[in-house]
Amino acid sequence: MLITMKTSEEYLQKIYGMKHNVIINGENVGRDDPRLQGTAKTLALTLDKVNDPEFKDLLNVESPEFGTINRFTHIHQSVDDLLKKQELTRKICRISGGCIFRCMGIDSMNALSIITHRAEAMTGQPYNQRFKKYLKYWQENDIIGSCAQTDVKGDRSLRPHQQADPDLYVHVVEHRDDGIVVRGAKNHITAAAVAEEIIVLPTRMLTPEEDEYAVAFAIPGDWDGVKLVTRASSHKRDFYECPYGDVGDVENFIIFDDAFIPNDRVFLSGGKGEHAFGGWAALLFALYHRHSYTGCKPATSEIILGFSALVSEYSGIEDKKHVQSKLADLISVSELVYAAGIAAAYKGTKDESGTMLPDTVFCNVGRKHAGKNYYHELEILADLAGGLPATLPHEADYYDETIGPLLQKYLKRKEDVPSEDIYKLYRALSDMLCSSIGGVSAVAGVHGGGSPAMEDVAILKQYDIDLRKKIAKYLAGIQE
Numbered sequence: 001m002l003i004t005m006k007t008s009e010e011y012l013q014k015i016y017g018m019k020h021n022v023i024i025n026g027e028n029v030g031r032d033d034p035r036l037q038g039t040a041k042t043l044a045l046t047l048d049k050v051n052d053p054e055f056k057d058l059l060n061v062e063s064p065e066f067g068t069i070n071r072f073t074h075i076h077q078s079v080d081d082l083l084k085k086q087e088l089t090r091k092i093c094r095i096s097g098g099c100i101f102r103c104m105g106i107d108s109m110n111a112l113s114i115i116t117h118r119a120e121a122m123t124g125q126p127y128n129q130r131f132k133k134y135l136k137y138w139q140e141n142d143i144i145g146s147c148a149q150t151d152v153k154g155d156r157s158l159r160p161h162q163q164a165d166p167d168l169y170v171h172v173v174e175h176r177d178d179g180i181v182v183r184g185a186k187n188h189i190t191a192a193a194v195a196e197e198i199i200v201l202p203t204r205m206l207t208p209e210e211d212e213y214a215v216a217f218a219i220p221g222d223w224d225g226v227k228l229v230t231r232a233s234s235h236k237r238d239f240y241e242c243p244y245g246d247v248g249d250v251e252n253f254i255i256f257d258d259a260f261i262p263n264d265r266v267f268l269s270g271g272k273g274e275h276a277f278g279g280w281a282a283l284l285f286a287l288y289h290r291h292s293y294t295g296c297k298p299a300t301s302e303i304i305l306g307f308s309a310l311v312s313e314y315s316g317i318e319d320k321k322h323v324q325s326k327l328a329d330l331i332s333v334s335e336l337v338y339a340a341g342i343a344a345a346y347k348g349t350k351d352e353s354g355t356m357l358p359d360t361v362f363c364n365v366g367r368k369h370a371g372k373n374y375y376h377e378l379e380i381l382a383d384l385a386g387g388l389p390a391t392l393p394h395e396a397d398y399y400d401e402t403i404g405p406l407l408q409k410y411l412k413r414k415e416d417v418p419s420e421d422i423y424k425l426y427r428a429l430s431d432m433l434c435s436s437i438g439g440v441s442a443v444a445g446v447h448g449g450g451s452p453a454m455e456d457v458a459i460l461k462q463y464d465i466d467l468r469k470k471i472a473k474y475l476a477g478i479q480e
């Protein structure tokens, strides 16, 4: 049974009809604002590709309850599901030229499938029943969602309940019979301005004083009392079409200004001694998200590798020893991160809820390796490209009737490569190394899915270091 295959046109029409709660540079804008289209069109790809023979088997999946659905709305049931999500993410990122913006939705929904199951079993509140109803809506309508986890957090040395202003972490300010009222702000929320739904989760482990911060819910992006302050960037070309020129990025600062959330959209309602579930929800989202990174980051590394190899070819240095060694470095990063994701899937475990969990250590070492290497990968590209990405003449000059031919002559490198191809490549390198989006991707490479220290915490918590100490003692001849 094929229950839903939403078209990209349906998605775009839906978001274009949403209320104007997106603010860019002091102006309330509709979701049809040109600055939002790069990200919206990348998201649309994940709908359009369902019938593409190359993606069909990866994108379509049988849900146990609802028939054939888009994998980006699926709750993972098996090792194969985790592997396919990873492969799918890598493959679409190759086409989109970077982030595909859909992992936040699927990762938060998988985390909620587990946490609501546990919370309902332990508290008797109908959190899982509500989640399942919401999941049905999500899957039937092929919902595009973002995940708002990261609170603004105030003074980092203080816990949520110790902050001078209690609103620096999102929390419940009123419990009503029909729902809750929430206040606070989340920042860095990717794609929220072009998402149909925003899933809100706690950001960290919580103490008993912080019950009101253990809140999880879902809202449409234009919900009353919700304001999105949006930073939008793009690579748009003026003189020629190219896929990398369509890349866009949309990051959002989301303010919950005493927003009312009705019960059927509340998955943890704060209060009632539920703080522990808040922390687990935070960890679970991070775990799924780090597994998604083992799909998208190898693709980004491949793009850097492709740019590095091509610019070396165009410059006539591809066969030089130091270039070959740098290309091998890039391949090693890409494939080791991917391998960690595969291992995480194979070593995964089935949660009591039925949802498949990837292995924590493999997810985190993979994500850590990716994050640690991102600036190193960019350094290789900058090294091999020379300084031109930073100093490239503007497109209007390159294509100008008077000065253009001279630029075309002097930008030439290898004889058999047309000057225009060299210009186009350097434009793309400039996007990656010197643009606003390039900078956003680099910082995301370090912090997306949690700052590096949080990966270390997750690794050290799970890894059996005592076992390794025992091995050391045995080898050194030290008696227990």
Ligand SMILES: Cc1cc2nc3c(=O)[nH]c(=O)nc-3n(C[C@H](O)[C@H](O)[C@H](O)COP(=O)(O)OP(=O)(O)OC[C@H]3O[C@@H](n4cnc5c(N)ncnc54)[C@H](O)[C@@H]3O)c2cc1C
Residues within 6 Å of the ligand: 104, 146, 147, 148, 149, 150, 152, 153, 156, 157, 158, 187, 188, 189, 190, 191, 251, 440, 441, 443, 444, 447, 448, 449, 450, 451, 452, 453, 454
């Ligand atoms: C481009 C981009 C996209 C993102 N997309 C999303 C998204 O879609 N959804 C979402 O929820 N989040 C998203 N994030 C947020 C990301 O998860 C956070 O940036 C990350 O968790 C770090 O949080 P922070 O930015 O507040 O930095 P901080 O937490 O302030 O980290 C800065 C430094 O302070 C250290 N630090 C912080 N607190 C402590 C402490 N108590 N003790 C010791 N050291 C501390 C950190 O280890 C780090 O070294 C995104 C981030 C980026 C950059």
